[in-house]
Amino acid sequence: MTLRYFCLIVLAGGTVYVCIELLWRGRSHWSMFLDSGLCAALIGMLNEWVPGLPLSAQALLGACVITGSELVFSSLFNRSYAVWDYRGLPHNVRGQICPQYFCAWLFIALLAVLLDDGLRLLAPGGPSAAASRCRSTAYSNSPNTPSRQRSVTRTARSSLCSCAACT
Secondary structure (H helix, E strand, O other): OOHHHHHHHHHHHHHHHHHHHHHHHOOOOHHHHHHHHHHHHHHHHHHHHOOOOOHHHHHHHHHHHHHHHHHHHHHHHOOOOOOOOOOOOOOOEOOOEOHHHHHHHHHHHHHHHHHHHHHHHHOOOOOOOHHHHOOOHHHHOOOOOOHHHHHHHHHHHHOOOOOOOOO
16 A cells, blocks of 8 residues: 555545544544544555455454544543543443444444445556455355356456456
């Protein structure tokens, strides 16, 4: 991931999340822009660290990234509970993280994965989109997939991607 692309995904991820938060609760905080932008970049790096990772696994790992960063950012910016406050929710940890929002982060993480994939395809000079384009290669090449279907899937993808699995 280049520095230019990193800045782009932080900017896009931060902007999208702040807009979602403004629609959801009517307010946000500048630290949420930074936190969500960094989370979007980390979630996007999953494409580079583990190519072919199923979308569901990316969403689950992304929700873990978001929850972990929420805990870290809470110690820096939310000691007085002015940014968010989960103390009234069951099973919270110090009022900073809770399972209910972990479930919400699954959907936000999925959105971050899709945002990253879109930016990889559209951003000039961005990282190769091959990992994004051939995400389901692991499924189409599984032993349970009929060989005819594997070859059709591989042929259809070869016009989009130049990675070893698609060519």
